Amino acid sequence: MGNAMLGPMHELDRIARKISSKIGILVGGKDYVGMAGNRSESDIRGTYVPFVRAALKSPRLFASFRSHPHYRKILEHVSEEEGAAYLDWLRQHAPALLDRIDDFKINDRIGNPAVHDYSGIGSISPTTLRYIKVLADLQRLFGGNIGSRIAEIGCGYGGQLLVIDRAIPFDEYHVFDLPPVLELVSRYLECFTLNGSYDTYTLNRHSGDTDYDLVISNYAFSELPSGLQRKYVSKILSRARRGYLTMNSGLPTSSFTEDKLTQSELLALLPDAQIIPEEPNAARDNYILVWGHEPSNQAGTIAGH
Ligand SMILES: C[S@@+](CC[C@H](N)C(=O)[O-])C[C@H]1O[C@@H](n2cnc3c(N)ncnc32)[C@H](O)[C@@H]1O
Known part of the structure; x- marks a missing residue:
């Protein structure tokens, strides 16, 4: 009919x-x-x-x-203009990473991200440019000595891990996220051959008895409710010698204010942490919490890798 x-x-x-x-x-x-x-x-x-x-x-x-709208509400929403700002920053502070831009473009091969054509480097996703900028910050702050065991809290599909894996040697990378997201991370990362190795955890499945050389979390630890943030501090953050957390909560005018630890509560819980500005700044009142770095390594150009 x-x-x-x-x-x-x-x-x-x-x-x-x-x-x-x-x-x-x-x-x-x-x-x-x-x-x-x-x-x-x-x-x-x-x-x-x-x-x-x-x-x-x-x-x-x-x-x-x-490129799916449901996914882009949470991740992959870096705009073309924001991508250009990350690129300008990289040109000034980490030109050596741009010399090997093709190594990082591998992150755009899976999942059909929105890509844009940028002068001098060609087609790349602005999110991948942000991941390269975070990599540059890690090299700038901690030098070549990041250690062998890294934890990342809230890692999306694993793009930051892939970009770090292309430039910084590590043995183990422990990924913390929600159970279905961890499956997506494995599905994604198994598309590639990594130099280091990774393992996936929910916070509940981790005993909290592991020492880390570095913990990172970008727009993720900061988006958790305060009870969960406290548990991540006691099980993971306080066991990390170095830390790099991009924060979009903690101040009265932050993007997220509902049930989040304040900046002063965080500084009390992480006494070695220092606040540095997020550059380029993705949202008003974002900041980066860092510890375990050489204070003299806060600025300057990264040497070639
Ligand atoms: C805004 S995304 C940021 C992702 C990634 N860090 C980036 O910069 O692209 C927030 C991340 O936190 C994760 N997340 C949500 N709840 C979480 C939890 N309880 N523990 C760890 N990660 C969580 C989300 O699944 C997502 O991967």
Whole structure:
């Protein structure tokens, strides 16, 4: 029977169902990992976790997960202009990394991210430029000596890890995130051959008895509710000799203010930490918490790797 015979409502319903099943997400409604009050800013909308689960089930969705609107609400939202600002910063502070830009473009091979053409370096995702900028900061602050065991809290799909792996030697990289996100990280990273190795953890599955040479967390630890932040401090951050946390909470006018540790509470919990500005600045009142660095290494140009 032709669709025209079924009437316009039926046809609309058919199209809606087709779209839903094609996208393969949110058909079952919103879903979360944490219970109410124990959710990060990513988990709070209820659309991120179902999308990640759907991308794990569908090879077609995985093939372009980085450009999907549900995913871009949480990650992959660095604009072309912000990418240009990271590039300018890298030209000034870490030109040696730009000489090997093709090594980092590998991060754009999977997940079909939005890419833009930048003068002098060609086509690259602005998010990858941000990951290279973080890598440059790590080299600038800590020199070549970062140690062998790294932890990252809230790592998206693992892009920062991949970029670091291309430039800094490490043995073990422990990734902390939500259970379905950890599956996405493994799915993503197994597309490549790494120099170092990684392992995945939820905070609950980690005993907290590991010493780290470096912990990093960008726009992730800062987006957790305060109870969870405290637990990450006691199990992971306080066991790390070096730290680099990009923060978008902690001040009254930060992007996130609901149930977050304040900057002074954090400085009391992490007595060796120092605040440095986020440059380029992604949002008003963002800042970076750093410890274990040489104070003289806060500025200057990074030597070639
Ligand atoms: C805004 S994204 C930032 C991702 C990445 N650091 C980046 O810069 O692209 C926040 C990250 O925190 C993760 N996250 C949410 N709840 C978490 C939790 N309880 N523990 C660890 N990570 C969590 C999200 O899954 C996501 O990977």
